[in-house]
Amino acid sequence: MKxxxxxxTTISLLVTLLVFSSSAYAACGKVKLGDFDWDxxxxxxxxxxxxxxxxxxxxxxxxxxxxxxxxxALYDQQxxxxxxxxxxxxxxxxxxxxxxxxxxxxxxxTPESGQGFYVDxxxxxxxxxxxxNDMKNTKIAALxxxxxxxxxxxxxxxxxxWTCYTINLVKHKVYxxxxxxxxxxxxxxxxxxxxxxxxxxxxxxxxxxxxxxTGLMGKVDLVKLKExxxxxxxxxxxxxxxxxxxxxxxxxxxxxxASAYVDMALTKAASTRFANKPASKPVLDFIxxxxxxxxxxxxxxxxxxxxxxxxxxxxxxxxxSNSNIWENWVPSDVASKVKAAL
Amino acid sequence: xxxxxxYWIPICFVAFWGxxxxxxxxxxxxxxxxxxxxLLNDFSWLINWPKWLDFPLxxxxxxxxxxxxxxxxxxxxxxxxxxLGLYTTMKNSVVALxxxxxxxxxxxxxxxxxxxxxxxxxxIGFCTFFIGFLSPRYWDKAIMTTCIVFIGIFFCLVIGxxxxxxxxxxxxxxxxxxxxxxxxxxxxSFCYLIPGILLFGLGAVPAIISIFVYAxxxxxxxxxLGIRLVDKEIxxxxxxFGASKKQKLWGVxxxxxxxxxxxxxxxxxxxALAMVVIASMVGTRGIGDEVLLGLQQLNVGxxxxxxxxxxxxxxxxxxxxxxxxxxxxxxxxxxxxxxx
Numbered sequence: 235m236k237x238x239x240x241x242x243t244t245i246s247l248l249v250t251l252l253v254f255s256s257s258a259y260a261a262c263g264k265v266k267l268g269d270f271d272w273d274x275x276x277x278x279x280x281x282x283x284x285x286x287x288x289x290x291x292x293x294x295x296x297x298x299x300x301x302x303x304x305x306x307a308l309y310d311q312q313x314x315x316x317x318x319x320x321x322x323x324x325x326x327x328x329x330x331x332x333x334x335x336x337x338x339x340x341x342x343x344t345p346e347s348g349q350g351f352y353v354d355x356x357x358x359x360x361x362x363x364x365x366x367n368d369m370k371n372t373k374i375a376a377l378x379x380x381x382x383x384x385x386x387x388x389x390x391x392x393x394x395x396w397t398c399y400t401i402n403l404v405k406h407k408v409y410x411x412x413x414x415x416x417x418x419x420x421x422x423x424x425x426x427x428x429x430x431x432x433x434x435x436x437x438x439x440x441x442x443x444x445x446x447x448t449g450l451m452g453k454v455d456l457v458k459l460k461e462x463x464x465x466x467x468x469x470x471x472x473x474x475x476x477x478x479x480x481x482x483x484x485x486x487x488x489x490x491x492a493s494a495y496v497d498m499a500l501t502k503a504a505s506t507r508f509a510n511k512p513a514s515k516p517v518l519d520f521i522x523x524x525x526x527x528x529x530x531x532x533x534x535x536x537x538x539x540x541x542x543x544x545x546x547x548x549x550x551x552x553x554x555s556n557s558n559i560w561e562n563w564v565p566s567d568v569a570s571k572v573k574a575a576l
Numbered sequence: 577x578x579x580x581x582x583y584w585i586p587i588c589f590v591a592f593w594g595x596x597x598x599x600x601x602x603x604x605x606x607x608x609x610x611x612x613x614x615l616l617n618d619f620s621w622l623i624n625w626p627k628w629l630d631f632p633l634x635x636x637x638x639x640x641x642x643x644x645x646x647x648x649x650x651x652x653x654x655x656x657x658x659x660l661g662l663y664t665t666m667k668n669s670v671v672a673l674x675x676x677x678x679x680x681x682x683x684x685x686x687x688x689x690x691x692x693x694x695x696x697x698x699x700i701g702f703c704t705f706f707i708g709f710l711s712p713r714y715w716d717k718a719i720m721t722t723c724i725v726f727i728g729i730f731f732c733l734v735i736g737x738x739x740x741x742x743x744x745x746x747x748x749x750x751x752x753x754x755x756x757x758x759x760x761x762x763x764x765s766f767c768y769l770i771p772g773i774l775l776f777g778l779g780a781v782p783a784i785i786s787i788f789v790y791a792x793x794x795x796x797x798x799x800x801l802g803i804r805l806v807d808k809e810i811x812x813x814x815x816x817f818g819a820s821k822k823q824k825l826w827g828v829x830x831x832x833x834x835x836x837x838x839x840x841x842x843x844x845x846x847x848a849l850a851m852v853v854i855a856s857m858v859g860t861r862g863i864g865d866e867v868l869l870g871l872q873q874l875n876v877g878x879x880x881x882x883x884x885x886x887x888x889x890x891x892x893x894x895x896x897x898x899x900x901x902x903x904x905x906x907x908x909x910x911x912x913x914x915x916x
């Protein structure tokens with residue numbers, strides 16, 4: 235019996251020691267990152283994760299999902315940081331939640347990004363499609379024929395739960411495209427990418443809503459169609475209609491003005507509970523400074539698709555080893571730890 | 577039949593080493609040690625799985641897939657055209673009908689299919705009405721879903737039942753097909769939904785294909801099982817009476833296996849319905865996209881409402897196939913034979 239007791243005490247002592255030493259090691263604690271189902275967000279999350287883990291010794295937990303659930307979890311304090319927020323698509327929500335004290339914003343992540351209607355370059359050149367008005371033609375619509383809606387063309391649109399789906403719906407009506415094209419919901423981000431990539435592989439005309447920075451954008455040749463220039467007043471007028479439709483269904487549409495998507499800056503956000511913890515201060519300082527130019531994001535995405543073999547961690551390592559802009563985001567001791575880990 | 581291990585062990589061994597050599601050969605240079613002999617001096621690669629020990633499967637699949645699209649694009653286009661034509665004609669003709677007529681048609685069909693069972697007929701009529709009653713938007717979408725399930729199940733029956741019969745007759749074939757069925761049932765549906773989009777575009781066709789992949793296995797399994805479970809004595813008796821193979825199959829085995837086959841059809845239909853909901857993530861129109869929309873907008877009420885509509889649809893499919901199964905079982909029961 236004695237031996238068992240002794241062994242038991244020794245083991246429990248050892249376990250306590252282990253627990254203590256590991257918690258002392260992870261001074262930063264646990265950070266819960268929210269990630270989305272598109273690749274530019276994945277790149278930022280991977281880079282942030284690498285720096286937090288290797289530089290700050292944090293334990294990082296990444297949760298991936300589509301916009302609504304992840305943002306809701308952030309508002310609900312279940313997640314700590316989201317590194318890529320498409321703020322302009324979510325303006326209402328974000329401002330409400332800042333006002334309620336649920337989240338704080340941490341500055342710009344990617345200074346400019348684009349979204350809009352795109353046509354593949356070959357078709358655009360052949361038929362001179364440069365502006366959304368060029369699409370208003372039954373012959374052009376026939377090029378993009380929607381097999382499930384005879385007599386109409388198909389524009390592969392945004393995912394129906396995303397705000398951009400409703401924005402595209404309103405734009406179609408304002409631009410007079412709704413009679414000619416279906417605003418086709420592809421169901422998920424992966425399906426939208428596959429639809430575009432499939433069109434290119436088969437050499438079929440592609441008319442789609444899309445955005446950049448994305449990895450696919452570096453691989454296929456899409457031409458962005460010009461729209462009436464962005465204008466804040468017009469946009470907010472349109473967004474009022476969009477929010478109304480989102481709440482009450484497409485029947486409540488009323489004629490409005492519409493313009494191109496703004497070249498928006500993507501931002502970062504943290505939950506208030508996390509931000510108020512004193513231990514999170516160094517992490518927040520780092521996230522605040524974190525910002526990568528669009529071209530760099532695009533090249534990282536291209537590396538991810540073509541060279542990394544689908545390994546996000548490797549993409550992050552590649553970015554960190556080939557660029558030094560990140561050294562300005564962190565104190566020098568953290569930078570040297572990160573470098574050592576590369 | 578005994579496996580001859582004397583030959584198989586060396587073959588497996590060689591194949592295994594071949595795979596390792598291939599993975600080393602095709603690994604990126606920066607993952608590999610400068611010299612292969614370093615592996616014997618530095619054993620750190622035994623701790624974490626070394627990055628060079630990575631079988632290069634992704635690239636060949638990608639390029640193979642590109643090749644498939646390039647070379648056989650027209651073939652897939654043909655399938656696409658055919659299935660989509662079938663689907664749109666079917667859908668448009670049902671959607672064009674006035675809804676009370678559709679409800680009445682479903683009731684009348686159930687009445688006769690179930691062998692004039694009043695309880696089933698009333699239940700089905702009620703469920704059908706309730707789908708539109710839940711939300712008028714669901715009516716057309718439920719019809720779309722039903723059409724996709726119908727076409728998918730049609731292919732399951734036409735292809736699945738003969739395969740099941742063949743498996744029951746040839747044990748060797750069964751051994752070969754069973755792992756394929758396991759694969760079809762367990763591989764995550766997105767693995768074939770996304771290539772489905774590349775080949776067939778967004779919409780109903782990838783859904784029909786995935787219904788076949790996902791829903792055919794239970795039907796094949798239960799057909800196979802049903803035929804093998806037919807009493808040996810009965811089959812022997814048929815032999816003794818000089819029945820030909822064909823007569824034995826159609827007159828004895830299939831009728832006696834019908835309860836199991838109908839169970840397989842029922843399971844197939846249920847799985848097809850589940851797949852249609854997943855397929856809404858690749859742009860398949862139907863009642864599944866209401867659930868998806870509810871999820872994406874965090875609208876619990878909407879998702880639940882659409883979920884109930886799917887359950888109603890499932891009840892309709894389930895009751896009708898079960899009732900039909902019971903009916904033909906009664907019909908094909910051997911008559912004037914006393915049970916021993």
